Amino acid sequence: MYQNFDEHNRLVNKYLKIFFVVALYWFTSILTVFxxxxxxxxxxVNLGAPLFMSWFQCVVSTLICYGMSRLSKKYPSVFTFPEGNPLDIDTFRKLLPLSVLYTLMIAANNLSLTYVSVAFYYIGRSLTTVFSVLLTYIILRQRTSFKSMLCCAVIVVGFWLGVDQESLTTAFSWRGTIFGVLSSLALAMYSIQTKKSLAHVNQEVWLLSYYNNLYSIVLFLPLILLNGELKTVINYQHLGAMWFWAALTLSGFCGFAIGFVTALQIKVTSPLTHNISGTAKACAQTVIATQYYNDVRSSIWWTSNVVVLLASAAYTRVKQLEMLQHHQQRNAATQKA
Structure with a gap:
């Protein structure tokens, strides 16, 4: 009896933890986008330098992690931070692929957001699940069922329907849409790679966030130069204004928070669940954006959002049933053996 009670409490605590982590991800992600x-x-503001802003966010995130590291050594009873050396060559070599994906994901996110509205941002980045299926087959050689592929096909239909409706408005941008698709691809790859990379840092999300942001500071520099943003920043009219740097620092804190809670959500759930959570969050974000910006949309445009959301939810349910069936078959095979 007591064993069943303890097991029940353990499951309740587990699901409560997942719920609060997912809720934190939703809040942090939506705030960061706005x-x-x-x-x-x-x-x-109209900074016009998305890659510089991304770089500055990484600088702020790195300083936060470094500060926590120093405080944990000086006041170990108050602050805790895992031991690690970001300058270790072996660590750098193992985490560099993830940091490259992290850099590309942030860059594509902000580049897309520069050219499209917050409302359309969801549709522009709705192909994450589709890319996850493709990458799972390409990287892990795992085949996908017909039902899962059908769900992905419906997501693609919803994406094209949204693009078609957005193209009828003056706010439509092919450049922003393409960056949104690239962001979906980078996020799908990042989610898969994060699960592997956590093993290199003893499952420590703090360390992974610290290393990712530090390495991305260096990776962003050539991108900023290639995009011609150095001149844009130097000539920016509000460069000396304190309110501008305060706003930029706030975005840095948001950037750190979203990187941290993203890795935390993947850790307590899975890459698939993270992607689905991101899709559902983006739907809520779209509703908030249309209300906040008084953005009136057609019924067909809203239909595209619903199609993507329902297809993503259906895909999640299909994968859950497939995993349950696989688990039951494995248990049956074990019992026979």
């Missing part, structure tokens, strides 16, 4: 959009294209 803050970044304001910095990138609002009339009052």
């Amino acid at each position: 803050v970044n959009k304001h910095l990138l294209s609002s009339d009052s």
Whole structure:
């Protein structure tokens, strides 16, 4: 009796933890999108340097992690931070692929957000699940069932329907849409690679965030130069304004938070669950954006959002049933043996 009670409490605590982590991811991600959009294209700020902003966010995140590391050594009873050396060559070699994906994911996110509205941002990045299926087959050689492929096909239909409806508005941008698709691809690859990379840092999310942001500071520099943003930043009219740097620092804190909670959500769930959570979050984000910006949309445009959401939910359910069936078959085979 007591054993069953303890098991029940353990499961309740596990699911409560997952719920709060997912809720934290939703809140942090939505806040980050709105803050970044304001910095990138609002009339009052209009920075016009998405890669520089991404770089600065990585700088702030690195300083936060470094500060926590120093505080944990000086006040170990108050602050805790896992031991690690980001300058270790072996660590750098193992985590570099993830850091490259992390850099590309952030860059594509902010580049897409520069050119498209927050409402369309969801549709532009809705192909993450489709890319996850493709990458699972290409990298892991795992075949996907017909039902899963059908769900992915419906997601693609919803994506094209949304693009078609957005193209009828003056706010449509092919460049922003392409960056959104690239962001979906980078996120799918990042989710798969994160699960592997956590093993190299003893499952420590803090260390992974620290290393990723530090390495990305270096990786962003050539991208900033190639995109011609150095001149843009130097000539920016509000460069000396304190409010500008305060807003940029806030975006840095948001950038750190989203990187941390993304890795945490993947850790407590799975890459698949993370992708589905991101899709559902983006749907809520779309509703908030249309209300906040008074953005009136057609019924067909809303249909595209619903199609993507329902197809993503159906894909999740199909994968859950397939995993349950595989687990039952494995248990039956074990019992026979």
